[in-house]
Amino acid sequence: MSAAKQLLLDAAKLPIVFLLFSGLEFTLGVGERACPSPCRCVGDQVDCSRLKLGKIPDNLPPWTVQLDLSHNRLQSLHGSLFTGLRLLSEIKLNNNELRSVPELGPCSTNVTLLSLANNRIPTISQEQLLAFHSLETLDLSNNNIGELKASSFPVLPLRNLFLSSNRISALESGCFQNLSGTLEVLRLSRNRLSSVPPKIFQLPNLLHLELNRNRVRRIDGLTFHGLHSLRSLKMQRNGLSRLMDGAFWGLSNMELLQLEYNNLTEVSKGWLYGLLTLQWLHLGHNAISRIRPDAWEFCPKLAELDLGSNQLVRLEESSFVGLSLLHQLHIGNNRISFIADGAFRGLAHLHTL
Ligand SMILES: *[C@@H]1O[C@H](CO)[C@@H](O)[C@H](O)[C@H]1NC(C)=O
Ligand SMILES: *[C@@H]1O[C@H](CO)[C@@H](O)[C@H](O)[C@H]1NC(C)=O
Ligand SMILES: *[C@@H]1O[C@H](CO)[C@@H](O)[C@H](O)[C@H]1NC(C)=O
Numbered sequence: 001m002s003a004a005k006q007l008l009l010d011a012a013k014l015p016i017v018f019l020l021f022s023g024l025e026f027t028l029g030v031g032e033r034a035c036p037s038p039c040r041c042v043g044d045q046v047d048c049s050r051l052k053l054g055k056i057p058d059n060l061p062p063w064t065v066q067l068d069l070s071h072n073r074l075q076s077l078h079g080s081l082f083t084g085l086r087l088l089s090e091i092k093l094n095n096n097e098l099r100s101v102p103e104l105g106p107c108s109t110n111v112t113l114l115s116l117a118n119n120r121i122p123t124i125s126q127e128q129l130l131a132f133h134s135l136e137t138l139d140l141s142n143n144n145i146g147e148l149k150a151s152s153f154p155v156l157p158l159r160n161l162f163l164s165s166n167r168i169s170a171l172e173s174g175c176f177q178n179l180s181g182t183l184e185v186l187r188l189s190r191n192r193l194s195s196v197p198p199k200i201f202q203l204p205n206l207l208h209l210e211l212n213r214n215r216v217r218r219i220d221g222l223t224f225h226g227l228h229s230l231r232s233l234k235m236q237r238n239g240l241s242r243l244m245d246g247a248f249w250g251l252s253n254m255e256l257l258q259l260e261y262n263n264l265t266e267v268s269k270g271w272l273y274g275l276l277t278l279q280w281l282h283l284g285h286n287a288i289s290r291i292r293p294d295a296w297e298f299c300p301k302l303a304e305l306d307l308g309s310n311q312l313v314r315l316e317e318s319s320f321v322g323l324s325l326l327h328q329l330h331i332g333n334n335r336i337s338f339i340a341d342g343a344f345r346g347l348a349h350l351h352t353l
Helices: 005-013 013-032 105-110
Strands: 040-042 045-047 067-068 088-091 113-115 137-141 161-163 186-189 208-210 232-234 256-258 279-280 304-306 326-328
Touching: none
Parallel strands: 045 067, 067 088, 088 113, 113 137, 137 161, 161 186, 186 208, 208 232, 232 256, 256 279, 279 304, 304 326
Antiparallel strands: 040 045
16 A cells, blocks of 8 residues: 555544644645735745735735736835845836836845836936846836936946837947946837947947937947947937948947838948948838949848838949848839849849849
């Protein structure tokens, strides 16, 4: 007879003791893992989202690792409510009515993810962020931040910084300096930047930079100098009309460049200079009417080129010279009336036209 069966038989003989024993265990279990009403708990996650809360439950359990307070009506927080949450690692406060980065008291030290997206925060400062010694992801998308100053960030181990959909119109020199050792992803789309100061991004570990939907009309040479790990740069919908020589110089590991929905008029090797590892170049929905001879001299690895919805009239013999690895070429929605003999000569790997 197995031990389990024996135990069941024994228990059946002593029903009262068995019930008492299991009853005790049950109570203890609940005591350890009590979930603060009206929140829901799963594992070490405490979910207090979407409850129209104006204040935080005051009995947050000490075992909380992930705390979700998103989609409520929180206007401010008292750091004292978090005392004792020594294991707290991720806290979501997105979609509330906060007007500043909250003070979380001593537990800030161990927080790695802080989401404050969709609040009403107008500024960020070193003092507010200083206590977050372990912060890796900071989401401040959809707030009211107007500028980034040199004093905005203390030294933090941040890898992901999301600042899209704010009102940022100025980047002060040195504003990212304190994040330079760790930052990998920086999102600044849907802001009000009308220029990008040259060499503002001294971020040697940055992999992805997003600047879609700003108001940058012109990119000067060396603007992105200092980003030698960058893999992708997105600058759609800016009204870009001028890319100066060496605009992307220094991006020596870039793979993807997205420039759709701008006002570019020509492709030249001047602005493509230095993009030696570029594989995907998206230039759809611009006003490009001219591809200069030797334009592709510095982009030998290009695999996909989108020139759709532009104003190309002629494809010359030189138009695609040097693109021997190109797989996909999109040139639909242009006004092409002349294609030179041999315009596609040398495109040995082309699959899709
Ligand atoms: C941070 O976490 C460590 C270990 O996970 C713990 O020992 C320490 O007490 C925590 N610090 C705070 C301030 O909660
Ligand atoms: C960087 O952080 C330190 C403290 O963490 C601070 O004193 C300094 O002003 C910050 N800004 C710059 C640009 O160094
Ligand atoms: C593009 O440039 C043309 C002429 O230079 C201008 O009229 C037009 O408004 C510009 N479009 C955008 C989206 O900036």
